[in-house]
Amino acid sequence: NAGVTQTPKFQVLKTGQSMTLQCAQDMNHEYMSWYRQDPGMGLRLIHYSVGAGITDQGEVPNGYNVSRSTTEDFPLRLLSAAPSQTSVYFCASSYSWRGAQETQYFGPGTRLLVL
Amino acid sequence: TQLLEQSPQFLSIQEGENLTVYCNSSSVFSSLQWYRQEPGEGPVLLVTVVTGGEVKKLKRLTFQFGDARKDSSLHITAAQPGDTGLYLCAGAGRGSTLGRLYFGRGTQLTVWP
Numbered sequence: 453n454a455g456v457t458q459t460p461k462f463q464v465l466k467t468g469q470s471m472t473l474q475c476a477q478d479m480n481h482e483y484m485s486w487y488r489q490d491p492g493m494g495l496r497l498i499h500y501s502v503g504a505g506i507t508d509q510g511e512v513p514n515g516y517n518v519s520r521s522t523t524e525d526f527p528l529r530l531l532s533a534a535p536s537q538t539s540v541y542f543c544a545s546s547y548s549w550r551g552a553q554e555t556q557y558f559g560p561g562t563r564l565l566v567l
Numbered sequence: 568t569q570l571l572e573q574s575p576q577f578l579s580i581q582e583g584e585n586l587t588v589y590c591n592s593s594s595v596f597s598s599l600q601w602y603r604q605e606p607g608e609g610p611v612l613l614v615t616v617v618t619g620g621e622v623k624k625l626k627r628l629t630f631q632f633g634d635a636r637k638d639s640s641l642h643i644t645a646a647q648p649g650d651t652g653l654y655l656c657a658g659a660g661r662g663s664t665l666g667r668l669y670f671g672r673g674t675q676l677t678v679w680p
Contacts (some may be wrong), residue, residue, distance in 0.1 A: 492576070494670040494671050495657075500666060510667060549665070556600075556602075556610045556668065558611070560607075560608060561607075561609055565609070
């Protein structure tokens with residue numbers, strides 16, 4: 453199993469450009485989520501999905517869109533990049549969202565710089 | 568507003584010392600998790616505590632969940648350079664926030680040989 457994979461590893465964008473961060477998991481996990489990590493801020497939840505076709509907003513959803521057309525993939529779209537979106541983005545997945553003891557498996561992250 | 572407050576934010580100690588990291592909140596969580604993150608990588612789960620008052624041990628690491636399920640602590644005995652990393656606590660939402668995981672800001676631990 454590859455676990456959770458993210459592409460690209462690094463990306464530089466200009467303000468106003470759009471892009472999609474890819475996330476895929478091969479563990480047949482029901483739950484997938486996106487976080488951003490900024491210095492001194494920990495991880496903040498952007499969007500999450502409890503199954504194919506179902507998505508919901510997290511703490512900081514503005515400026516980001518998601519969709520979940522398959523169990524395996526959960527892409528994050530930046531509609532019009534802003535310098536405030538410079539961050540490291542992590543995708544995570546877990547078997548389900550119902551149990552309190554679910555282990556979140558994180559991808560290696562995408563480092564995004566918006567100029 | 569940070570739902571989970573971690574302290575201290577930075578900790579720099581010598582090999583062999585003991586340390587405790589705290590994770591506090593005014594909210595009740597269905598469970599609390601501790602992760603460790605190495606530079607350039609995603610967080611990796613260390614432990615999940617579910618029951619109020621629960622204590623779990625992982626070699627030299629001891630994790631405790633508060634009786635009211637609002638706070639937790641991580642104690643490391645005889646720290647080693649390999650313990651260096653960013654330690655993050657995360658609380659699992661309940662009720663209307665079921666499905667969400669709330670992270671603290673993290674504690675950056677450096678253990679010098």
